[in-house]
Amino acid sequence: MKVWKKPKGNRIRASDKSLVYHFCIGWLLLLFVAVFLLLNLRQLLVTDWKDFNLLHAGITWTAYNSITVLIATGVCALVVFLYYRYGYDRIKRLLHRQKLARMVLENKWYEAENTKDSGFFTDLQSRSREKIVWFPKIYYQMDNGLLHILCEITMGKYQEQLLSLEDKLESGLYCELTDKTLHDGYIEYTLLYDMIANRISIDEVIAENGGLRLMKNREGAVGLAHALNEATSYIHECSLCHSLTENEVCDICVSHERDDQLLCVVESPADVMAIEQSGSFRGKYHVLGGHLSPLDGVGPEEIGIPYLIQRLGDGKVTEVILATNATVEGQATAHYLVEATKHLPIQMTRIAQGVPQGGELEYVDSHTLSQAVHNRMRMK
Numbered sequence: 398m399k400v401w402k403k404p405k406g407n408r409i410r411a412s413d414k415s416l417v418y419h420f421c422i423g424w425l426l427l428l429f430v431a432v433f434l435l436l437n438l439r440q441l442l443v444t445d446w447k448d449f450n451l452l453h454a455g456i457t458w459t460a461y462n463s464i465t466v467l468i469a470t471g472v473c474a475l476v477v478f479l480y481y482r483y484g485y486d487r488i489k490r491l492l493h494r495q496k497l498a499r500m501v502l503e504n505k506w507y508e509a510e511n512t513k514d515s516g517f518f519t520d521l522q523s524r525s526r527e528k529i530v531w532f533p534k535i536y537y538q539m540d541n542g543l544l545h546i547l548c549e550i551t552m553g554k555y556q557e558q559l560l561s562l563e564d565k566l567e568s569g570l571y572c573e574l575t576d577k578t579l580h581d582g583y584i585e586y587t588l589l590y591d592m593i594a595n596r597i598s599i600d601e602v603i604a605e606n607g608g609l610r611l612m613k614n615r616e617g618a619v620g621l622a623h624a625l626n627e628a629t630s631y632i633h634e635c636s637l638c639h640s641l642t643e644n645e646v647c648d649i650c651v652s653h654e655r656d657d658q659l660l661c662v663v664e665s666p667a668d669v670m671a672i673e674q675s676g677s678f679r680g681k682y683h684v685l686g687g688h689l690s691p692l693d694g695v696g697p698e699e700i701g702i703p704y705l706i707q708r709l710g711d712g713k714v715t716e717v718i719l720a721t722n723a724t725v726e727g728q729a730t731a732h733y734l735v736e737a738t739k740h741l742p743i744q745m746t747r748i749a750q751g752v753p754q755g756g757e758l759e760y761v762d763s764h765t766l767s768q769a770v771h772n773r774m775r776m777k
Contacts, residue, residue, distance in 0.1 A: 405547055405583075406538025411507070411529050413498035417491050425473050432469040437462070493544070494537050496569050506555040507532045533559060542619050544572055544588040547580075560584055575624050589620040637708075639684040639701065641666045649681060656680045658715040662705070662734065664688050664722055672720065680718075683708065688726040689733055700730075702737065709741055716744040723750050 434441065481488070501507060508531040513524070534549035546566065548559040563574050566586055576587035634640070635647040642648070649655060649669075659680025663669055669682050685700040697703065709717065719734060721727035735745050751769025752761055761769075 404538070405536035406545065407494060407536065409494055409497045409501070409535040409537060411498060411502060411532050413494050414502055416495040416498070417488065420491055421477075425477070428476060429469045429473050432472050433465055436465040436468060490537070490539060493570050497535055497537060497546070500565060500569060501533060501535070504558065506558055535559075539590060542590050543575070543623070544570070544586075544590050546586040546588070547583045548586075550582055550584060562586060573620075575620060576627055587623075589624075638682045639686060640669050640682060654679070657713050659718070660709070660714045660716070661718045661720050663720045664727065664730075668720060678718075685721075685730070688721060688724075688730045690726050697733065697737075702734065705734075706737055706741075709738060709743055714743060716746060719745065719747045 507529055509527045509529045511525045512528045533551075533555060536545075536547040538545045538547075546562075548562070550556060550560075563577065563586070566572065566588060567574050570588065572588035572590060574586060574588050576585075578585045578587070631643045632641055633643075635642045635645075635650060637646055637650045640647050640649070656679055659678075660683055661672065661678055661680055662683050662685065663672070664685050664687060666684055669684065672678050672682075683705055685702070685705070687695055687700045689695060689697065689700065708714075717734075717738070719731040721730045731747060738745060749772050751765060751772055752758065758766065
């Protein structure tokens with residue numbers, strides 16, 4: 398756990414729900430009045446303010462006053478255009494703070510009490526209004542192209558929601574989460590500002606004239622470097638299944654809700670994610686990290702098959718599901734595993750192959766259709 402020593406940034410308050418509107422109206426009104434008074438400065442200087450009486454002053458509206466109003470309005474419009482053109486990032490930061498305030502208010506992550514407001518006339522029926530007595534401490538700050546959002550940990554009833562804001566922040570602020578760090582009393586979310594502008598295309602990693610276009614996109618380079626550093630520092634292989642995890646053993650391997658007797662063998666961690674998204678498998682996994690390819694010099698030792706056989710020898714696993722890819726190399730790897738485990742009392746099964754869900758037979762290739770007929774399922 399780290400101790401936060403830098404300035405926290407701008408505090409998000411309930412009044413920020415209309416921050417952009419208040420900011421624009423306030424500054425434009427101030428600018429309009431300043432320009433109008435400046436254009437009428439001569440008239441203001443010659444006015445005898447000591448004996449000035451608004452009721453008997455005989456103020457008249459002249460054509461010059463109308464022109465000054467038009468000029469002041471034009472100046473405000475010009476400032477709006479220039480600010481939108483060259484200062485849009487500041488408006489976007491205000492919009493982020495406004496969205497954070499509305500997120501808390503719409504989800505009711507605050508505490509309030511109802512108070513009665515009698516109003517000016519005491520004979521009228523009093524009205525009740527909501528008064529916020531507690532609002533979560535959330536801070537917003539941007540530094541070097543990265544957004545830092547800090548949420549105070551108070552052990553209150555809304556702590557669980559404030560500790561799981563990843564999806565809401567990414568979709569609501571349209572930024573990409575790069576880090577989540579627990580500090581002393583705060584949880585920090587770090588996001589890449591302006592995800593679209595800082596997205597790295599394939600052209601930026603192609604060298605031209607001895608340089609990369611990525612060098613010109615410094616904010617994108619900072620975000621990429623930060624993400625790569627976090628990945629290499631915290632993500633490694635699970636010591637049991639060889640999938641990717643931040644801990645010594647992944648969550649699937651330590652879960653007691655998983656079936657220890659059922660093991661699914663896949664080629665890569667991406668295959669684990671694909672099967673998990675289907676929600677159809679409740680056993681455990683083993684990631685080979687590749688497939689057999691003698692032409693490329695990849696043998697059983699390179700993909701850890703001896704370790705897999707040793708793992709199967711402990712007697713816990715009763716069935717192995719071979720979920721290698723439906724390629725020549727994947728089929729060869731599956732057949733090798735069947736031959737290498739003949740001495741073990743384990744049932745070896747292969748995932749079904751054939752016509753995909755919603756597919757039409759006339760568009761299915763002959764080899765896939767042949768596999769579907771061969772692996773047909775009995776219905777009666």
